[in-house]
Amino acid sequence: MFLADANPLNASELIFPALECIHIAGFALSVGTIAIVDFRLLGLGMRHQTAAEIAKDLGPWTLFGLAIMLFSGPLLFSSDPDMYYLNRSFQVKMVLLALAIVFNYTIRRKTALSGASPLRSRLVACISIALWVGVVFGGIFIAFVGQFV
Amino acid sequence: MSLLSICQWVQSTGFFTDLRSSWYVYPVVMSLHMTGIALFGGMVLAVDLRLLGVAMRKRPVADVVCQLRVLQWAGFILVATCGILMFGSKAEEYYYNAFFRTKMVILSLIAVHALVFRRSVYGSVVEFDKAGRIPGRAKLAAGLSLILWTGMVIAGRGIGYIEPPLDKIHAQATVPAALTGQRR
Numbered sequence: 224m225f226l227a228d229a230n231p232l233n234a235s236e237l238i239f240p241a242l243e244c245i246h247i248a249g250f251a252l253s254v255g256t257i258a259i260v261d262f263r264l265l266g267l268g269m270r271h272q273t274a275a276e277i278a279k280d281l282g283p284w285t286l287f288g289l290a291i292m293l294f295s296g297p298l299l300f301s302s303d304p305d306m307y308y309l310n311r312s313f314q315v316k317m318v319l320l321a322l323a324i325v326f327n328y329t330i331r332r333k334t335a336l337s338g339a340s341p342l343r344s345r346l347v348a349c350i351s352i353a354l355w356v357g358v359v360f361g362g363i364f365i366a367f368v369g370q371f372v
Numbered sequence: 373m374s375l376l377s378i379c380q381w382v383q384s385t386g387f388f389t390d391l392r393s394s395w396y397v398y399p400v401v402m403s404l405h406m407t408g409i410a411l412f413g414g415m416v417l418a419v420d421l422r423l424l425g426v427a428m429r430k431r432p433v434a435d436v437v438c439q440l441r442v443l444q445w446a447g448f449i450l451v452a453t454c455g456i457l458m459f460g461s462k463a464e465e466y467y468y469n470a471f472f473r474t475k476m477v478i479l480s481l482i483a484v485h486a487l488v489f490r491r492s493v494y495g496s497v498v499e500f501d502k503a504g505r506i507p508g509r510a511k512l513a514a515g516l517s518l519i520l521w522t523g524m525v526i527a528g529r530g531i532g533y534i535e536p537p538l539d540k541i542h543a544q545a546t547v548p549a550a551l552t553g554q555r556r
Contacts, residue, residue, distance in 0.1 A: 240529055240530065240533055243529050244522075244525055244526050244529050247406075247409065247413075247525050247529065248522070248525065250410050251409055251410055251413030251414050251417060251525075252413075252414060252417055253414075254410040254411065254414060255410060255411060255412070255413050255414005255415060255416075255417060255418070256414050256417075256418065257414075258410070258411045258414055258415075259414060259415060259418060259440070262443060267443060268439055268440055268442075268443050269431075269435065269436070269439045269440065270439065271435050271439060272431060272435065276430075276431070277428075280427070280428045280430065280431065281418070281427070281428070284417075284418075284421070284427055288414075352411075355410065356407050356410075359403055359406050359407045359410055360400075360403040360407075362403075362406070363399055363402050363403040363406055364399055364403070366399075367395070367396075367399045
């Protein structure tokens, strides 16, 4: 049994925006470091290094960012679970997030670490970026769909 | 012509009136703004953490700083363009917003930061690699950059939480709460 009114998060109006900032910092770190590797797979950015080198360098930072994101995200959710649970944009976001994380640690990880043909690398990078952009859009649209759809 | 009257004129133009009236264009612009932060913010972090000597330590400082520069600019242009579009659609409301004003002050400090450290840090990274150590001024620049960009995020998120002075606002959006990204 969980009541939003009993949630200490809702006791101060400062906590939610503060968590939002932490959430943004978390995804800037995680998605940002993933994007550096994706851009390398596309042949952009850190071309003096291999994708495998950058992926190994940034792996722990990606994980750290994901941890911040997955810590702050559920707390934001807990402030008003019914609203989020029923929100179509939130539902889409969660599906895309799950796909993005699974894709990141399976196909994309293998492609970045063990190398692949340029075509395959580019395709994997595009899918990765598209999934994360979808997650961001899903997050922003939470505040908009409820009122219109 | 005052700053306020300029803001009122900007938001009254057909382009920004249309932007404000559409239910989906505004959130798309906001999402692209946030997308840019996700992609570009990570690069700022990577460069700052490299200068601080905590991330990507096996790679030359010059490689990290110089190779990410073009992508950082691309990201900044995306974020800034979307920011201008959001501002223009409700310029008058932003004019009164203390967080927006704070954000613009921080943005100008970021420009000052870039000018101050342009030569001594960002233009000297090859020497740091030759010397094999990162000087204090580079770490100072990286630390200040982290603080300033964090300030941008906080001030940016704060904008949506200030109630506009409704009696003074001329361009009422159809759904003000949603357009400012406010909850509930």
